[in-house]
Amino acid sequence: MVVPHDERYDMPTNIWKSAISYGRAAGRTTEPSPQRSPVIFQAGSSGRGRAFAARHAEGVFLKAPTLEVLRDQVQDIRRQAQAFGRDPEAVKVFNGLSVIVAPTREEALHKQAEFKSYQSAEATLLSYYSVTGIDLTALDPDSIFENIKGVSRLPAHHPGASYRVNGASS
Numbered sequence: 001m002v003v004p005h006d007e008r009y010d011m012p013t014n015i016w017k018s019a020i021s022y023g024r025a026a027g028r029t030t031e032p033s034p035q036r037s038p039v040i041f042q043a044g045s046s047g048r049g050r051a052f053a054a055r056h057a058e059g060v061f062l063k064a065p066t067l068e069v070l071r072d073q074v075q076d077i078r079r080q081a082q083a084f085g086r087d088p089e090a091v092k093v094f095n096g097l098s099v100i101v102a103p104t105r106e107e108a109l110h111k112q113a114e115f116k117s118y119q120s121a122e123a124t125l126l127s128y129y130s131v132t133g134i135d136l137t138a139l140d141p142d143s144i145f146e147n148i149k150g151v152s153r154l155p156a157h158h159p160g161a162s163y164r165v166n167g168a169s170s
Contacts, residue, residue, distance in 0.1 A: 045073050053091055054080030063096035070095060 042053040043061040053060035054077045064070035078088035100115070102108040125136050 050077050051080055053077050054086070055084045057091055059092040059094060061094045061096060 039059075040057045041059045041061065042049055042057040045062050045064065050060075050073060060077060062070060062073050064073060074093050077091055077093070081088045081091050100108050100112050102111055129135055
């Protein structure tokens with residue numbers, strides 16, 4: 001079972017706090033590290049994810065379709081970090097991007113066009129399915145994505161086999 005999106009952000013700090021409480025109850029103590037907890041990296045740019053990063057993370061992985069969107073996400077995280085009493089620069093941002101290199105711009109553009117020629121809807125659907133276990137071809141393309149139920153067709157041992165969306169398990 002995968003925990004619903006927004007609830008996932010409560011888990012790391014709750015698990016860490018439970019581990020500390022257990023250690024103290026068992027007579028085990030250690031000095032806290034300078035960053036006050038295990039190093040926390042957050043990946044994702046949803047509103048809840050950015051809030052989690054601003055409050056808890058030392059690093060956040062972001063991917064945005066444009067520099068403007070990325071800038072807005074980073075500014076939001078830094079603003080929230082400051083509101084939580086943290087140094088806004090303490091949250092390090094790691095941007096995911098794809099780079100095409102070649103000896104000349106013309107060759108790089110040619111490579112880009114070649115890469116794009118291999119794209120297909122089928123490959124995109126298969127890639128998404130292999131990561132999430134959600135078969136998008138089983139969905140009504142006009143429906144709201146949040147309303148999906150029971151579309152995973154993965155074997156039980158696959159990490160994406162049990163997927164929850166809005167309380168519905170597949």
